[in-house]
Amino acid sequence: MTPDAVLAAFDAQIRRHPGPSGPHEVVERADGVVRILSAGWAGVTWSDLDGSTADAAIAAQVDRFxxxxxxWEWKHYSYDEPSDLAARLLAASLAPEPAEALMVAEIADLALDVSPPSGIELLAVTDARGVEALVRVHDDVFGGDHSELGAQVLAALSQDPPGAAAVIxxxxxxxxxxGRVEFREGTDFASIWGGGTLPAWRRRGVFRSMVAHRAALxxxxxxxxxxxxxxxxxxxxxxxxxxxxxATTTPFVFPG
Incomplete structure (x- = not known):
C-alpha cells in the first residue's frame, strides 16, 4: 500500500464525493465545501480553501446550519488548507472534540481468520432485537443515548444491497x-465504526476478532x-x- 496514493483516493472518493448512504441524506456543495445533511449527522466533510476564502466559507456554514x-460539525483533517484552518474554526466558536487517527488497511493484507476468544460468539445483527443489543452496548461503553444510531443501522440493513452490516x-x-461496517458503494473503501467492548472483556482479543470479521464482510x-x-x-x-x-482527524462541533 502506498500511503500518499491511498490518502488521495480517500480524499477524492469519501470526503469530496460522499454518496448518499440513505434515503434521508443530502449532499450539498457550496462555498468551497462539501456538507452532508442527514437524520443522524450533519456537517462538513471536505473543503478547498485558502487564507483568503476560509473565514467567509466558515461563516457561510454557520449561517447554513x-x-x-x-x-453540526466540521470534520477537520490534519492536511487541510489553510494550515491555520483549525484556529479559524476555533475563532468561529466551533469546539474541538478528541482527535482520532485516520487509519487504512488493504484488506488483502489483513488476516481474516482471527477467531474470537473462548466462549465468545460473533452474531450478525439482522433485526430490531439485534439493533437493540448493539445500542445497549454503545450506551454502556461510550455513554449517552445511541437510539438514533440504532435507527440508522436498521435503515442501512433494509437497503438493497445493505449499506452496512453490524455484529455483536x-x-x-x-x-x-x-460494531458495524459501512459499505461505500462506488468506492474502494469500507469503513468500520463502533467496536465498543465492555471493560471486563477488553484486552482478550474480542476487538481484534471483530475487526477481522468486519474486514471479511x-x-x-x-x-x-x-x-x-x-x-x-x-x-x-x-x-x-x-x-x-x-492523517489525524478532529471533529469541530458547533452546538447549534
Missing amino acids: AELARP ASFEGTAVAA AAARGFRYLQVDASPDSRPILRRLGFVEL
Missing part, C-alpha cells in the same frame, strides 16, 4: 461488544480498503493488524 437549528460479540447470551463485497477513525486505545491493536495511520 443555523437555518436547520441543529448541532456475545458471551452466554449477553452482548459484550458491538467488506472483502466479500469487493472492497479494497478498510478505513477507521481510531481512538488512542485502538491504534496499537490496529497497527499490529496491519493498518497504517494516514
Whole structure:
C-alpha cells in the first residue's frame, strides 16, 4: 500500500464525493465545501480553501446550519488548507472534540481468520432485537443515548444491497461488544465504526476478532480498503493488524 496514493483516493472518493448512504441524506456543495445533511449527522466533510476564502466559507456554514437549528460539525483533517484552518474554526466558536487517527488497511493484507476468544460468539445483527443489543452496548461503553444510531443501522440493513452490516460479540447470551461496517458503494473503501467492548472483556482479543470479521464482510463485497477513525486505545491493536495511520482527524462541533 502506498500511503500518499491511498490518502488521495480517500480524499477524492469519501470526503469530496460522499454518496448518499440513505434515503434521508443530502449532499450539498457550496462555498468551497462539501456538507452532508442527514437524520443522524450533519456537517462538513471536505473543503478547498485558502487564507483568503476560509473565514467567509466558515461563516457561510454557520449561517447554513443555523437555518436547520441543529448541532453540526466540521470534520477537520490534519492536511487541510489553510494550515491555520483549525484556529479559524476555533475563532468561529466551533469546539474541538478528541482527535482520532485516520487509519487504512488493504484488506488483502489483513488476516481474516482471527477467531474470537473462548466462549465468545460473533452474531450478525439482522433485526430490531439485534439493533437493540448493539445500542445497549454503545450506551454502556461510550455513554449517552445511541437510539438514533440504532435507527440508522436498521435503515442501512433494509437497503438493497445493505449499506452496512453490524455484529455483536456475545458471551452466554449477553452482548459484550458491538460494531458495524459501512459499505461505500462506488468506492474502494469500507469503513468500520463502533467496536465498543465492555471493560471486563477488553484486552482478550474480542476487538481484534471483530475487526477481522468486519474486514471479511467488506472483502466479500469487493472492497479494497478498510478505513477507521481510531481512538488512542485502538491504534496499537490496529497497527499490529496491519493498518497504517494516514492523517489525524478532529471533529469541530458547533452546538447549534
